[in-house]
Amino acid sequence: MAEKKPTTSRKRSSGTSRSSGTSRTSGPSRSSRSTKSADAKSGEKTSTAKSMTGETVHFTRDEDVYAYREMLLVRRFEEKAGQLYGMGLIGGFCHLYIGQEAVVVGMQMALKEGDQIITGYRDHGHMIACGMESKGVMAELTGRRSGYSKGKGGSMHMFSVDKNFYGGHGIVGAQVPLGTGLAFANKYRENGSVSITYFGDGAANQGQVYESFNMAKLWSLPVVYVIENNKYGMGTSVERASSTTNLSHRGASFEIPGEQVDGMEVHAVRAAGERAIAHAREGKGPYILEMLTYRYRGHSMSDPAKYRTRDEVNKMRTERDPIEHLRSRLIEEHKMSEDEVKKIDKEVRDIINEAAEFAQSDPEPDPSELWTDVVR
Amino acid sequence: MPTEILMPALSPTMEEGKLAKWVKKEGDSVAAGDVIAEIETDKATMEVEAVDEGTLGKILVDEGTEGVKVNSPIALLLEEGEDESALDKAASSQVKEDDSNASEPPADDGKDEAPKAADEAPKVPAAPASGPGPAEKTWTQDDPEIPEGTKMVSVTVREALRDAMAEEMRRDGDVYVMGEEVAEYQGAYKITQGLLDEFGARRVVDTPITEHGFTGLGVGAGFAGLKPIVEFMTFNFAMQAIDQIINSAAKTHYMSGGLIGCSIVFRGPNGAAARVAAQHSQDYASWYAHVPGLRVIQPYSAADAKGLLKAAIRDPNPVVFLENEILYGHTFEIPDVDDFVVPIGKAKIERKGSDVTIVSFGIGMTYAMQAADELAKMGIEAEVVNLRTIRPMDIETVVESVKKTNRCVTVEEGWPVCSIGSEISARMMEMAFDHLDAPVLRVTGKDVPMPYAANLEKLALPTVAEVIEAVKAVTYTA
Known part of the structure; x- marks a missing residue:
């Protein structure tokens, strides 16, 4: 099986997600800070980008390669999941993350080991980005025994204690108090960790979000709320659903700082993520990042997406695609050859193909599993 | 005057x-x-x-x-x-x-002008027949669950609940309590009295009035390994949070293939109090009992309250712990032992008898026990089973009793449709059909929202007379 690039040296053992779980915790920290300092010593070239706040963000070549590879891994994973769904191998709901990859990858580069991640039902990207194995995730999608939840959770319900990934929640907005509770536990234990709590523009109108904002600020909990604004809550545009459309201001009445971030630009995401996480880690309480992003596919596999034009989607794909953008940066600024980039593409494709094969050959759960894990 | x-x-x-x-x-x-x-x-x-x-x-x-x-x-x-x-x-x-x-309306100025029977001897006020008063003996020294020669002490259900929390908080630093008015106010019903002083604001957390939010927050903290006790001022308010209790707390362990769960107790008063009308008088036993992944407890005595709350806090699963405001002030004898824990999922035969099995739980037990006393005077010996835990239900104890008595009556304050009595009735059909000499009868609250008017409220709740009537029917002594 293809190993990932050296800067992350994340072990991708061939075993199932569960059995290999503990071995994957020992990898080096994925903190961008450690990567950056290491790279600075080696005097590598950096690329730059402007964030929405006008600041300049530097990425080393290794960081750009890492981000490219991770985003591509998410995209190829989702494309494959879409294929398998079409073949009837994945059932039920399947919400694809295609288009939004820069958000999870940038945030992942900003956090450090021990920080928790929790999200809603569009969760495949988050799992891949935080280091959960494609095989285990894909096998869960096909409802097989080596899936992260032994086939009992499905697309929306996967977890990893090793990677501090707390799901995978199917009720819109429910993860927001849950993520706030993770932050509560961090503060209770004074462990210095931050909870990264993702939700969408649709969930941003749920009452429990504001109940959580209030408590998070009241108790200065270390939580970063990442609102992935992909412009549509299912089929309803933000404009048709929200009285105020700048969702970064939604914490204003609680005095929670917030900012809008170009969620199609991984550099900007990481920079904003570092600011927000530092704020939370320093004990200053919650922070809101509104990621302006876009999903190319429908809300779920059965969504014909009639609420927007094909032109709108195509325009985003051609002009704002986070992966294409980084690909040209690798070639133009880091002077990588087409072959070098294609090599990455192939590695990623191999991982995903292997995951897809595994997810089809892995057996379904034993019938006895019906009765396990109800209580402990 | x-x-x-x-x-x-x-x-x-x-x-x-x-x-x-x-x-x-x-x-x-x-x-x-x-x-x-x-x-x-x-x-x-x-x-x-x-x-x-x-x-x-x-x-x-x-x-x-x-x-x-x-x-x-x-x-x-x-x-x-x-x-x-x-x-x-x-x-x-x-x-x-x-x-x-005491239940007469407040006297007005003119009441002494119509004196009652003048020859009635003056009496010293006596303790009321029901309510706070002498300790009810539900535990005796020869109970098989406690060591021989154990001293008994009288405590109220309220004190028992507080002591259970305090003992478990001393034992395990991950246990904390959160809810509305639990800390500085000392508890809306004084259940958390004194906990703030002993454990501080870090572990006794006043929340805003925000059930949906703080319940989810508690579950999240539970996912991260803390052991929250979430107090609802009443379970009526937990309806705002029921999504987090069921979808997040109860199901995550299963959905994660056993990877993540939460050790959390949701507790507070449940069921009818007195004259608080429909939105504040509801028994949630059968709502939560329906849900796999939850444990559901409804204590009756102080011993149930203490022993089961301690067990609930230690249990690695989400536990719905349904208390009753009226029972808070009741005094019971409980065994004076260092670490009194009652196992979850085990019913208790509160009274032995041979003629009929009365199954109840929580405040329903007060009707069952009084009815059993009355029935004894009529020569009918009722065996009273206190379920204590609703889920998982100790149905075997009920079956064993019914095998002996061949008759079964259930008693609860909740509504009749899909009630705990309905469940017991079905289980008796399945498990003890050949032992039944009469259909299982259910005594329940009436199938209406709780009315406010005093007389209607009484009518809406089950009565001792209804229990006696049901027992007479199944024993064919009516």
């Missing part, structure tokens, strides 16, 4: 209180609105104001007196122009009023 100042009811369930302090002395003049005394209820210490003006003629109940019944006279107020001679006359009528029923 001097006006009698009566012991006021200061909460829906208050039956008696302590006259903590007199603010006014005999001879003081009072105006309407003046604070005259401080009264300690089972929930709080409250100031009592005068509603009439006059002179405080005589104090009838000394400060520091406990167990002063609601509606009993505590002082006499002299109206303008009256002098102390009026007090003597009042005192003689006072004696006659002492044995009046």
Whole structure:
């Protein structure tokens, strides 16, 4: 099986997600800070980008390669999941993350080991980005025994204690108090960790979000709320659903700082993520990042997406695609050859193909599993 | 005539209180609105104001007196122009009023003009038949669950719950309690009294009024390994949070293939209190009992409350712990042992009998036990099974009892449709059909929202008479 690039040296053992779980915790920290300092010593070239706040963000070549590879891994994973769904191998709901990859990858580069991640039902990207194995995730999608939840959770319900990934929640907005509770536990234990709590523009109108904002600020909990604004809550545009459309201001009445971030630009995401996480880690309480992003596919596999034009989607794909953008940066600024980039593409494709094969050959759960894990 | 100042009811369930302090002395003049005394209820210490003006003629109940019944006279107020001679006359009528029923409406000025049977001997006020009073003996020293020779102590359900939390918080630093008014207010129903002092604000957390949010927050903290006790001021308010209880707390362990779960207790008063009407009087036993992944407990006695709450806090699963406001003030004997834990999922035979099995839980047990006493006088020996845990239900104990008695009646305050009684009835069909000599009968609350009017409220709840009637029907002695 293809190993990932050296800067992350994340072990991708061939075993199932569960059995290999503990071995994957020992990898080096994925903190961008450690990567950056290491790279600075080696005097590598950096690329730059402007964030929405006008600041300049530097990425080393290794960081750009890492981000490219991770985003591509998410995209190829989702494309494959879409294929398998079409073949009837994945059932039920399947919400694809295609288009939004820069958000999870940038945030992942900003956090450090021990920080928790929790999200809603569009969760495949988050799992891949935080280091959960494609095989285990894909096998869960096909409802097989080596899936992260032994086939009992499905697309929306996967977890990893090793990677501090707390799901995978199917009720819109429910993860927001849950993520706030993770932050509560961090503060209770004074462990210095931050909870990264993702939700969408649709969930941003749920009452429990504001109940959580209030408590998070009241108790200065270390939580970063990442609102992935992909412009549509299912089929309803933000404009048709929200009285105020700048969702970064939604914490204003609680005095929670917030900012809008170009969620199609991984550099900007990481920079904003570092600011927000530092704020939370320093004990200053919650922070809101509104990621302006876009999903190319429908809300779920059965969504014909009639609420927007094909032109709108195509325009985003051609002009704002986070992966294409980084690909040209690798070639133009880091002077990588087409072959070098294609090599990455192939590695990623191999991982995903292997995951897809595994997810089809892995057996379904034993019938006895019906009765396990109800209580402990 | 001097006006009698009566012991006021200061909460829906208050039956008696302590006259903590007199603010006014005999001879003081009072105006309407003046604070005259401080009264300690089972929930709080409250100031009592005068509603009439006059002179405080005589104090009838000394400060520091406990167990002063609601509606009993505590002082006499002299109206303008009256002098102390009026007090003597009042005192003689006072004696006659002492044995009046506490549930009578507050007396008015003219009541002494229609004296009751003059030949009735004056009586010292007795403790009421129900409610706070002598300890109910549900545990005896020869109970197989406790070591031989164990000393018994009398505690209220309220104290038992607090002690259970305090003991578990001392034992495990990951246990904390959160909810509305649990800390500085000392608990809306005083269940968390004293916990803030001992454990501090880090572990006794006052939340905003935000059930959906703090329940989810608690579950998240549980996912991260803490062991929250989430207090709902009442379970009626937990309906705002039921998504987090069921979808997040109960199902995550299964959905994650056993990877992540939460050790969390959701507790608070459940069911009807008194005169609080439809939105505040609902029994959620069968709602939560329906859900795999949850444990559901409804304690009756102080021993149930203490032993099962400790077990609930230690249990690695989400536990719904349904208390009852009316039972909070009831006193029971409990074994005086260091670490008294009652296993979850084990029913208790509270009374042995051979003629009929009465199955109940929580406050339903009060009807069941009283009915059993009455039935004994009629020569019918009822075996009373206290389920204690609703899920997982100890149905085997019920089956074993029914094999002996061949008859079964269930008692609960909740609604009849899809009730716990319905479940027991079905299980008896499946597991004890050949042992039944009569259909299983259910005594439940009536199938209506709880009415406010006192008479209708009584009608809506089950009664001892209904239990007796059901038992007579299944024993064919009607």
